[in-house]
Amino acid sequence: MWLKIRPYLLLMPAVGLTLLLFFGGLALGLLQSLGLFSISGGSSFTFEWYQTLLVDQAFWKSFWLSFYTAGISTLISAVLGILTALGLLRLSYKWQRMTQFALLVPHFIAGYVVILLFMQSGWVSRWLHAFGLIDSIEQFPILVNDPFGWGVILTYIWKETPFIALMVYPVLARIYQSWLEVAQTLGASRLSFFREIVLPLVLPAWLASALIVLAFTFSAFEVPYLLGVTFPETLSVFSYQTYLSGSLEERPLALAVNFLLAVATGFLGWIAYQWSKRWSVQGWKGW
Amino acid sequence: MILRKIFTSVILSVLVALMAGCTSQGQDQEKSQPSEQTTPLEKSWEEISSTAKGKTVSLYMWGGSDSINRYIDEWVAPRLKEQSGVTLKRVPVNDTKDVINQLLTEKKAGKTNGSVDIIWLNGENFKIAKENQLLFGSIAPKLPNVQDYVAMGAPDLQYDFGIDTEGMEVPWGKAQYVFIYDSKHVAEPPKTIDELKDWIKQNPGKFTYPAPPDFTGSAFLRHVLFETSGGYEDFLKPFDQQIMDEKSQAAWAYLNEIKPDLWRKGETYPESLAKLDLLYSQGEVWMTMGYDAARASNEIKKGTFPESTRTFVLDKGTLANAHYLSISFNSAQPDAAMVAINYLLSPEAQIAKFDPRHWGEDMVLEPSKLSTEEQQQINSIDRGVATLPAEALAKHKIPEIHADYVDYLEKEWKTNVAKD
Numbered sequence: 042m043w044l045k046i047r048p049y050l051l052l053m054p055a056v057g058l059t060l061l062l063f064f065g066g067l068a069l070g071l072l073q074s075l076g077l078f079s080i081s082g083g084s085s086f087t088f089e090w091y092q093t094l095l096v097d098q099a100f101w102k103s104f105w106l107s108f109y110t111a112g113i114s115t116l117i118s119a120v121l122g123i124l125t126a127l128g129l130l131r132l133s134y135k136w137q138r139m140t141q142f143a144l145l146v147p148h149f150i151a152g153y154v155v156i157l158l159f160m161q162s163g164w165v166s167r168w169l170h171a172f173g174l175i176d177s178i179e180q181f182p183i184l185v186n187d188p189f190g191w192g193v194i195l196t197y198i199w200k201e202t203p204f205i206a207l208m209v210y211p212v213l214a215r216i217y218q219s220w221l222e223v224a225q226t227l228g229a230s231r232l233s234f235f236r237e238i239v240l241p242l243v244l245p246a247w248l249a250s251a252l253i254v255l256a257f258t259f260s261a262f263e264v265p266y267l268l269g270v271t272f273p274e275t276l277s278v279f280s281y282q283t284y285l286s287g288s289l290e291e292r293p294l295a296l297a298v299n300f301l302l303a304v305a306t307g308f309l310g311w312i313a314y315q316w317s318k319r320w321s322v323q324g325w326k327g328w
Numbered sequence: 329m330i331l332r333k334i335f336t337s338v339i340l341s342v343l344v345a346l347m348a349g350c351t352s353q354g355q356d357q358e359k360s361q362p363s364e365q366t367t368p369l370e371k372s373w374e375e376i377s378s379t380a381k382g383k384t385v386s387l388y389m390w391g392g393s394d395s396i397n398r399y400i401d402e403w404v405a406p407r408l409k410e411q412s413g414v415t416l417k418r419v420p421v422n423d424t425k426d427v428i429n430q431l432l433t434e435k436k437a438g439k440t441n442g443s444v445d446i447i448w449l450n451g452e453n454f455k456i457a458k459e460n461q462l463l464f465g466s467i468a469p470k471l472p473n474v475q476d477y478v479a480m481g482a483p484d485l486q487y488d489f490g491i492d493t494e495g496m497e498v499p500w501g502k503a504q505y506v507f508i509y510d511s512k513h514v515a516e517p518p519k520t521i522d523e524l525k526d527w528i529k530q531n532p533g534k535f536t537y538p539a540p541p542d543f544t545g546s547a548f549l550r551h552v553l554f555e556t557s558g559g560y561e562d563f564l565k566p567f568d569q570q571i572m573d574e575k576s577q578a579a580w581a582y583l584n585e586i587k588p589d590l591w592r593k594g595e596t597y598p599e600s601l602a603k604l605d606l607l608y609s610q611g612e613v614w615m616t617m618g619y620d621a622a623r624a625s626n627e628i629k630k631g632t633f634p635e636s637t638r639t640f641v642l643d644k645g646t647l648a649n650a651h652y653l654s655i656s657f658n659s660a661q662p663d664a665a666m667v668a669i670n671y672l673l674s675p676e677a678q679i680a681k682f683d684p685r686h687w688g689e690d691m692v693l694e695p696s697k698l699s700t701e702e703q704q705q706i707n708s709i710d711r712g713v714a715t716l717p718a719e720a721l722a723k724h725k726i727p728e729i730h731a732d733y734v735d736y737l738e739k740e741w742k743t744n745v746a747k748d
Contacts, residue, residue, distance in 0.1 A: 078436075099747065156606075160606075160607075160610070160612070161612060162607070162610035162611060162612045163610075183592070186592070186596045187596075188595055188596070266599060267599070269596075269599075270595060270596035271539045271596045271597045271599070271746045272596075272742070272746040272747050282541065284429075285423065285425050285426075285429075285541060286541045286735075286738055286739060289432075289456070
């Protein structure tokens, strides 16, 4: 008995602290978004702030913006990520290490680099001008702080592609090591090997990492803050601005947005978990 | 199954224990707080200085200016360390509101041993801090340099955006809003907000302002408000929502009128002054602005702004205010914090701050109270090619208005201008 619970007891301080800080913060945010323990004084239960949000058109615009920038970024990064991972299989170990460097760059630095490169007076635009490809820098397309969000998407693609690549790479490496020769002796072409064997086996890891990216890009703050437009802003920026602006009375509104973001993220995490469970139950475990 | 039950119950009990620990700790601290808090304010300056020796204090301040950061790190910190044994650690923040938020949370949680010792603040942030008792207390009467050199009773120092400081914060410097322009493209800078509008229309895409609630963008709104509604005087009275709704109409009309001719047709605004400066230094826009009369000269020297950069003020005046240093309610080292603030207000530190090689900002000390040597030293400082002469600035100063107006403008700007 003692031996059995020992590992749990040893984990307790770390797990307990994480749970306390994470769920404690979440719970406090939820309570305050419901008007309880208000920081500006007073405490009364109300759904008022959620109501305000859900009938506000600006909120839905922000929601839609967050959703489609996250969706497009995830789709493109997922495709590029698996292609990169396939490419990595053919490269030496040294090169594989190189791609990990991309992961070390914090998101806001990546965002700033994209601004410096792609703003209308940025490096790319000036190079094009210097080589005579455009007559003036104003002709360079508006890629950052653009209403659609291309700047945000671009930044996420270059940050998340290596992440997905590194998540699926070990799986791919194992598949190729253990199945490629077998498949080839049985007459599979490289393409049919990829379609019939690689794709089904890599799918759980691939989908799970894509969902992580989706959940992250949907709720992350710094990139849309630096590269977005003033209005509409993503939900995270909307929440930040509300939290910071002037009076304390509107703070529950910001926390309500945060809680909805947390729910959305949790939901995506739950789907990812369900998927991975379904795959493992279907007997892919043993390969 | 049993294991899982045990696991859950143990986790729960640990959680409960931790929470209980937090609350009881909080209560203890609340009880002991008053006595702890008042001690440094009751001590003599000698006692304070001797307690301060060997301590480290943190200074939480807006970190967006290299020259200011260098002044603190390279000029102040080593001298303070040498003279009084206090180590000053600068902690950069993007917005002072972040610090206020942190303190609000710490206050709620009953945390007494805070990491924030000194805060650089004014206006709205001081209002929130004062209302929520986030500050240590009336420190000004304790500091020798404040008593010797600062005219604390002067209205521009005693009232911070219309709020009585009550000595809870100590003035550190004065700032005046100036517009910065590139004289290569702007032959004759506008003198009024109306002339600015004409200029914007003639030069589409070459002007913008930071999106409020950015500090600088918010101040730009106030200049527009004053000049479109007939002067700042009306806004020194207590806030009245109805009057404000009427008076602000002309300002929103103005801002929407210039919008199509702004940078990127007003579809978006720079989210910070740093971004506007970047646009200016790259030549995308031809004007920037800010609360620092000497900043343009400094940026020229660093090579970020073009040599042809100059500054202008409006005929009817630009906003001027003082900014302050204060100590947080839960500072772990209040004695050392007081010693550090006192040093920042010493003639040598203030004169160095006035010198554009370090920062170039207005002093907060009364020049008449300084020695003749020090006065000569001040007169010999060259404030840089783009800095307006002191008299020109002084003649065009207008006071800040009550923080409630600032809140109102920032919020309404989003509805009336950004969303349209």
